[in-house]
Amino acid sequence: MNTEVWCDFVAGWIGGCAGLLVGHPMDTIKVRQQALGNVSAISGISRTFKYEGVLSVACPVDLVKIKMQLQTEGDGSAWGKSKKTTAPRYGGPTACLLDLYRTAGLRGCYYGLGSMAIRDVPSFGYYMVIYEMMIRQIAGREDAASPATLMFCGGMAGAISWMTIVPIDVIKSRVQADDVVNPQYKNFWDCCVKSYKNEGLSVFTRGFSMVILRALPTNGAIFLGYVTSMNLLRSSMSGTRESRVADCASA
Template structure:
């Protein structure tokens, strides 16, 4: 069975990798004193009620359509360009190397859009936690009030105090997460979708799409967890003071203080959550693509 071509139609509201997860995953990875997943969930609920799980999500939700359209559009157009350059046909079924190269380009482009969005989300989620390390204990400047009043205020404050470099804090870790992450997202999907789909079928059925998309999401997010932890810590750093000098320093400090296991915080959450989310995403994508093709056929018989 040949690999399926992922060609993006008009801009779609797909759930992007960077928008997954609420406040509790970020706190588990970058926070202090939350322990395991269950304890983290209970602590957030006790302190902030249900609203605590959705802190910082308005900005990612507002930008998700643009983000998804750009990422999937870059992936699709890169595949078409490679097909034209290598095979003389933009619609040629992509080889594995074509999918890998298109995924890599999409990963690079995604970081430019996703880094500021993730930074704002994480800063809003982490400002409710009192910072403490050694003998240093810091709280918001005005007792009872958060550091940031909302996503726009957070963006403006970071830009004024830290400049463009502050807005793109954690970009290196995000590149190390998303470039291989997207490769392990699109490649497993095309492979499993082709493997599950019977040879006599022209296109994959909904069951094949659902299963292949779920497996791809679980693989991608599971393997991206170590860099997801580093990225979250770098972007959370700076709400009160700067603790890490960069990606390597964050890795070394995290390892020295908490051991190797710290890099796998949230891996179960990521993998389990990645399955249904990606299943729904790819299923919606393929079904909408089929519908558009059917409409085009009926319009132009």
């Protein structure tokens, strides 16, 4: 693996971790709003921390993440009305993944993959386009951008791209929250139709405020972590190469 690829990998990992640390608590509330019923952002936050504490922020693997985020004491009508009296179904992400595999095989581990692709494939494309356009307009190039510029451009790109896919994200969350053995929804489209019939058009904006609130700091942190790490790694690698050249020249 050449130096540039290695730097890119490590910087991407650091950026992803930074985004996760900043945004995952809000992501938990967003998923619960979308899958458990018409719950306000403030109510969702207060119920989660009051009855489950800070440890109700779980694992970032998407399907497992959603299954663990929805380990509450009841459905949307009961959630947050009293303290949990039963232990969570899953002891951790590994236990959750193994349970999905035992229940429905390999297919169960990829449940909702189609819905996820519908959401992510186009949105990631214009997310990066928006970010690059803003960076070029403000700073000229990415490695010359200030931390504030990186936070602003990353946050705005994330918020704008998420605004366009909230309806799809609602359906994705509901599909992945469904029972893999006895599903309520046949597919993505069936979930759209049933959700609309049961809850009206407003269901497709469920969690919108939390999505935007999460997108701004999360994506800002991702690009700040990525670009800062990348610059430091490149500088470190460059310094190491120059030191080796100098050593060889003096030998």
